[in-house]
């Protein structure tokens with residue numbers, strides 16, 4: 001856009017310079033000795049609220065005494081008719097025009113809603129920087145909201161009004177104010193919650209309908225345990241309890257007790273760290289018959305695996321088989337509530353997917369899931385802090401769901417697996433259950449220890465972090 005403007009200015013210049021006899025030749029000639037910077041910057045000389053070459057011409061006319069300017073107009077435009085600067089080309093004019101546009105002071109917001117009795121200081125900005133020149137604030141209805149000379153607004157009574165500021169170009173900038181009743185209560189979306197170290201939680205507050213409080217202040221009783229930012233996003237830092245308080249201008253507050261835990265994955269301490277290990281993982285279940293077949297074989301070889309389960313599948317006999325897996329020492333991870341790809345859903349939906357699955361798993365096994373696997377392995381970076389568990393991808397993909405052939409799946413496991421591998425299968429297929437039964441027996445006979453993902457990480461010296469993605473451990 002600037003380039004376009006530059007081109008226009010340049011074209012006008014070329015045009016006027018090359019035909020000096022036409023029109024305001026004399027004035028236009030003077031553009032090559034354009035006026036001083038102050039003059040241009042505050043010089044919307046023709047009063048059309050735009051700064052253009054025309055203004056420069058107009059100013060030249062004033063300076064040459066060919067036009068008169070009213071004192072009112074001079075004041076509004078902050079015209080300083082003294083001094084000349086040697087500005088010789090259109091580039092400089094164009095740059096000055098760009099600067100000028102940035103000098104419009106603006107309110108940071110255009111509409112705010114305050115509670116009766118609340119204060120708000122209207123900060124002026126230009127080009128997203130604080131605006132430091134003195135401006136005049138005027139309230140159009142002082143019985144609804146008052147404003148002092150520093151821009152501090154006080155909400156006096158219920159209704160709507162606006163605060164007006166006149167900028168140096170004589171243009172008004174307006175902040176609309178709605179004043180509502182003062183709240184009589186405030187509530188948070190949770191009073192008590194458990195977060196895993198590293199997990200984030202967004203606190204939301206509610207006040208009585210029809211009331212308003214522009215500002216919320218969030219504080220923590222212990223920032224070593226949990227911090228909170230000005231938007232109410234809590235970050236779990238270390239184990240323990242912290243109380244997060246949300247308060248508003250009239251002294252009301254609500255609190256949420258945050259209990260920070262670290263993932264309490266069960267790790268067998270009697271494994272042999274010198275022997276190779278593999279983590280078999282099964283997604284999309286539980287499925288009572290096929291998951292049960294795999295559990296039978298794991299039990300026979302005193303082995304463990306990890307099941308990434310989908311919340312909607314945890315009911316009836318599937319729920320029982322999941323409890324059995326947990327009781328056998330297998331690891332239970334979440335694979336979301338309904339297997340939506342993160343790339344297809346909003347953050348709010350992703351949080352629901354994560355949290356619903358967590359509670360369903362807790363209900364089935366008695367423990368929260370210790371790991372998370374992304375549906376489809378599809379990650380959305382900004383969602384990961386809300387997962388609340390280490391995120392486990394895989395390094396060996398059997399593509400069992402595609403081939404649906406037990407010997408092909410068995411061969412893939414046997415051929416591709418290695419010490420430290422995380423193997424992906426799906427325990428909802430009979431072909432996979434058969435392949436897994438055979439692979440478990442063969443891997444054991446080759447000297448592998450079949451372990452959970454958390455055990456593999458532990459023995460390979462990894463410290464799993466909530467919200468981080470892992471592929472394998474070696």
Ligand SMILES: [Zn+2]
Pocket residue numbers: 283284335339375376
């Ligand atoms: Zn899946």
